[in-house]
Amino acid sequence: MSLNDHPMKFAHLLRYVTPHRGTLALILLLLLAGGAISLANPWIAGQLTAIILDSAQGRFSLTFILLAWSGLLLFRAVIGFANQYLIGVTGESMSAELRNRVYEHLQVLPLGYYQDRKPGDLLSLLANDSEIISGFVTGTLVQLLPQLFVFAGAFLMMALIDIQLALLAAILLPAYFVAMKVIGRRIRPITGRWIDAWSSMYAFAQENVALIPAIKAFGREPAERARFREHNRAVLGHSRQQIRLQALLSPSVSFLSGIGMLLLLWLGLQHVEQGRIDAAELVSLLLYAMLLAQPLSGLANVYGQVMLTRGAADRLLDFFSVQPEPVSIGQPPLVAGDGRIEYQNVSFAYPGRSPVLEDFSLVIQPGETIALTGPNGAGKTTLVHLLLRFMEPRGGRILINGQDIAEVDITSLRSQVGLVAQHTLLFNGTVRENICYGCPDATDAEMKKAAFAAQAHGFIDELPDGYETVIGDQGVKLSGGQRQRVSLARTLLRQPAILVFDEATSMLDPFGESDLVSQCKEIFRLKTVILITHRPGTLELADRIIQLDPLPQRQA
Numbered sequence: 001m002s003l004n005d006h007p008m009k010f011a012h013l014l015r016y017v018t019p020h021r022g023t024l025a026l027i028l029l030l031l032l033a034g035g036a037i038s039l040a041n042p043w044i045a046g047q048l049t050a051i052i053l054d055s056a057q058g059r060f061s062l063t064f065i066l067l068a069w070s071g072l073l074l075f076r077a078v079i080g081f082a083n084q085y086l087i088g089v090t091g092e093s094m095s096a097e098l099r100n101r102v103y104e105h106l107q108v109l110p111l112g113y114y115q116d117r118k119p120g121d122l123l124s125l126l127a128n129d130s131e132i133i134s135g136f137v138t139g140t141l142v143q144l145l146p147q148l149f150v151f152a153g154a155f156l157m158m159a160l161i162d163i164q165l166a167l168l169a170a171i172l173l174p175a176y177f178v179a180m181k182v183i184g185r186r187i188r189p190i191t192g193r194w195i196d197a198w199s200s201m202y203a204f205a206q207e208n209v210a211l212i213p214a215i216k217a218f219g220r221e222p223a224e225r226a227r228f229r230e231h232n233r234a235v236l237g238h239s240r241q242q243i244r245l246q247a248l249l250s251p252s253v254s255f256l257s258g259i260g261m262l263l264l265l266w267l268g269l270q271h272v273e274q275g276r277i278d279a280a281e282l283v284s285l286l287l288y289a290m291l292l293a294q295p296l297s298g299l300a301n302v303y304g305q306v307m308l309t310r311g312a313a314d315r316l317l318d319f320f321s322v323q324p325e326p327v328s329i330g331q332p333p334l335v336a337g338d339g340r341i342e343y344q345n346v347s348f349a350y351p352g353r354s355p356v357l358e359d360f361s362l363v364i365q366p367g368e369t370i371a372l373t374g375p376n377g378a379g380k381t382t383l384v385h386l387l388l389r390f391m392e393p394r395g396g397r398i399l400i401n402g403q404d405i406a407e408v409d410i411t412s413l414r415s416q417v418g419l420v421a422q423h424t425l426l427f428n429g430t431v432r433e434n435i436c437y438g439c440p441d442a443t444d445a446e447m448k449k450a451a452f453a454a455q456a457h458g459f460i461d462e463l464p465d466g467y468e469t470v471i472g473d474q475g476v477k478l479s480g481g482q483r484q485r486v487s488l489a490r491t492l493l494r495q496p497a498i499l500v501f502d503e504a505t506s507m508l509d510p511f512g513e514s515d516l517v518s519q520c521k522e523i524f525r526l527k528t529v530i531l532i533t534h535r536p537g538t539l540e541l542a543d544r545i546i547q548l549d550p551l552p553q554r555q556a
């Protein structure tokens, strides 16, 4: 599929260029000025040769020419500095904006998108592809016109000196383009494979770092090392192929242009002998011919860069075209109410799997605490994930306070349903930051009240820095039960009308659990609560126990 056939169109990516068009235009002007100086050099060299050979063409004094030349070189140096600076800064700002946009889109994608992909692939969009796009704009696109300008200028100057030799140089050009095309065409798929291999390696390393305890416990270090080496070998293999082709590209073009120069020199000398041009003009002409070849090797890189950028643009556009979670702009908020929940004939199946729920109905009265129990895989977590609209049901509907949740603003819905998940998800920050994650403006007293209710205050107080203790990645510096309590406090602090505990007490010791149960009875009296649990201590809290049984397996 070509980029313009892409559902989101290549123009979408140009949005990141538009805010910088002023700076890019300035860069372009400076590059053109640099190009003009490059075009002046061969002419000056011709004048110098004329003076040295004492030819009639030497119209300026040696001192004047040297001074003027020095001035031009200084001017080019200043332009070079300005350009390098502007190109660097603009490129970096563009990639930063693109990275922001990628990250924003990541945040609004449905949970299922993450479950189907490796984190490394997503991170590669941030790390590689955003850079490639901005690098193309600042490193290739803006350079194109100045290169063409130098090319056309050099050709024109040659034609003014000797039209035959100028045409000969122009006739030799297709050879360069053939070399560029043949090699350039092979670079693109290799780059795509290199990026794929790189993201697989990254994803593998990331997963392994998270699974270190399991790897150590099962003594799998040597096997994992070997698997990493395998991934790394694939990355290296593709890099080698890519580097080989890229390395081949410029020298091939240089070789062809060198041969062309020799041919030109040979014919030029004959024209000098025939008196059609003088030696000074031949010097200028040869230098112009070199200038002609210079943008060509630049253009050879353009081809490789375009191929590389098309790959990155394809991946980014694919990513941006993934539908975000159902947008709720303009949808009314979920009106705060007494917390009545009603599942009406709800059906759901994960993609490619047999149905988990079919025609499921359940009414949970305001202030009621129900325990949801049943065998593993029966669909208990799925049921509460549907309540939070992490996924959408295939059939039926779910009402809260009489409002269909499919028709309310998703943020207002999630602010009223507090989930304490089966796997605690804590950030690498302080205990305070973790508890206040959903309510950054909570006061110290409110935070501590939530921590007391979750029976977490006692152990937090004994931590080296109390609430300011950093708990490590995923809270590794806390015990499993402590993590659950922090996560519970985080949810309680939001004071949602509906509380969902998805095996949230599974790691608490029996005493801790009974303490928590009595504490929670106090809290739960005011809220609608769904407890997913198998533990008798927690079941005791429930007004009603709902047994969920798995549906008979059948083909999706």
Ligand SMILES: Nc1ncnc2c1ncn2[C@@H]1O[C@H](COP(=O)(O)OP(=O)(O)OP(=O)(O)O)[C@@H](O)[C@H]1O
Pocket: 115, 350, 351, 353, 356, 374, 375, 376, 377, 378, 379, 380, 381, 382, 383
């Ligand atoms: N992201 C997913 N993609 C595909 N299938 C899934 C996904 N998540 C869960 N399932 C499947 O859906 C079914 C219900 O899973 P769910 O997590 O809701 O069960 P559960 O009753 O909460 O189980 P447990 O008691 O083990 O926590 C299971 O068969 C599971 O394999």
